[in-house]
Amino acid sequence: DTEVTQTPKHLVMGMTNKKSLKCEQHMGHRAMYWYKQKAKKPPELMFVYSYEKLSINESVPSRFSPECPNSSLLNLHLHALQPEDSALYLCASSQVGRGRHEQYFGPGTRLTVT
Amino acid sequence: GDSVTQMEGPVTLSEEAFLTINCTYTATGYPSLFWYVQYPGEGLQLLLKATKADDKGSNKGFEATYRKETTSFHLEKGSVQVSDSAVYFCALSSGAGSYQLTFGKGTKLSVIP
Numbered sequence: 228d229t230e231v232t233q234t235p236k237h238l239v240m241g242m243t244n245k246k247s248l249k250c251e252q253h254m255g256h257r258a259m260y261w262y263k264q265k266a267k268k269p270p271e272l273m274f275v276y277s278y279e280k281l282s283i284n285e286s287v288p289s290r291f292s293p294e295c296p297n298s299s300l301l302n303l304h305l306h307a308l309q310p311e312d313s314a315l316y317l318c319a320s321s322q323v324g325r326g327r328h329e330q331y332f333g334p335g336t337r338l339t340v341t
Numbered sequence: 342g343d344s345v346t347q348m349e350g351p352v353t354l355s356e357e358a359f360l361t362i363n364c365t366y367t368a369t370g371y372p373s374l375f376w377y378v379q380y381p382g383e384g385l386q387l388l389l390k391a392t393k394a395d396d397k398g399s400n401k402g403f404e405a406t407y408r409k410e411t412t413s414f415h416l417e418k419g420s421v422q423v424s425d426s427a428v429y430f431c432a433l434s435s436g437a438g439s440y441q442l443t444f445g446k447g448t449k450l451s452v453i454p
Contacts (some may be wrong), residue, residue, distance in 0.1 A: 231399070233384075258440060268443035269430055270385065283440060317384050320439075329375055330442055332385040 231333035233318050239339045242308060248282055248336045250301040250318030259301040260319040260330060261293060276301060277323055298307075308340045347445035354452050360418040362448045364405075364431035366395045367412065372435035374398075374407055374414040375442070379428045388416075388429070412417050421452045 231252045236326065240246050258277045262270035275283035276295040290312075292304040301318055317336055319330040348363040366372065373392045378387040389398030414431060429437045431445040447453035 232382075260440070267447070267449075271446055272441065275440045276438070313378040315384075319385075327406060329373070329387050329390050332377075337382075 231318055231320055231331050233316075233333035233336050235336060237337045237339075239341060240305065240308065241341055242310075243307075245304070245306045247305065248303040248316055248318075250303075250333055250340075251299055252315060252318075252320040252331070253299060254331075255298075256320035256322055256331075256332065257312065258321045258323045258328075259295060260318040260321075261291075261301070261303050262319065262332075264315040264317055264335070274303075297326060305338075308338075310340050313338055313340045343372070343433060343435050343441075343443040345431050345433055345443050345445035347429075347448050349446075349448070350428075351449040353449060354421055354426070354450070356423055356439075356454050357420045358452075360421045360425070362416040362429055362431075362450070364414045364445060365412050365417065366433050368433055368435040368443075370435050372433040374405070375432045376403070376405055376414070376416050377430040377432060377444075379430065379447075381427070384430070385430065386410075394437065396441055402449070421450070423452045423454055426450055426452045 235248045261273040263268040273287045274293045279295045294302040315335045317335045320335040321330045322328040344367045375390045376388040377386045389400045391398040391407035397406045428447045432442045
């Protein structure tokens, strides 16, 4: 099973709202990722968690707050977003350790900020 | 730093035509190379991978060979179908234990009946 699930599939939120995106994997992967993808562009890395600890934060604004409650779950908490934050948010997971491991992506959450 | 260069799209082909999407890379060390595919409205799916020179990755009729001498990883398919219409991303991961995927800009493929 190489499935990564994400909820919700679509989200519309106002600039004053607080919402959360959720991601889950059951492949036993110990690295999980959040990416942002704008139309007609490749994904841009936002955060990496390794063994439930934040290991990479690509200078993402504080209105995005990641959380990794356990090895299977990854959340992205959203607060006071801007219209330019509208994008497809992708979660991914991979093995860790020696080697250059492929990442498995979820279907994404299409976020619209109004 | 690492980089991936893909041929510019969009690419439009008739059904059953031969497909090549060129991908070249610059990386330190010995990267692993990947092709991902993104169908409209969906996330990225791993299409195939190669982890060392001369490896050939293959899946669903697609193939790509890791060519270290030309730093290339071109994607090919002998006979495309309408269902292959998607955006294709070439990507690499370099450095042992690296979490970073470096993506190309993507190539949009449209296959017409």
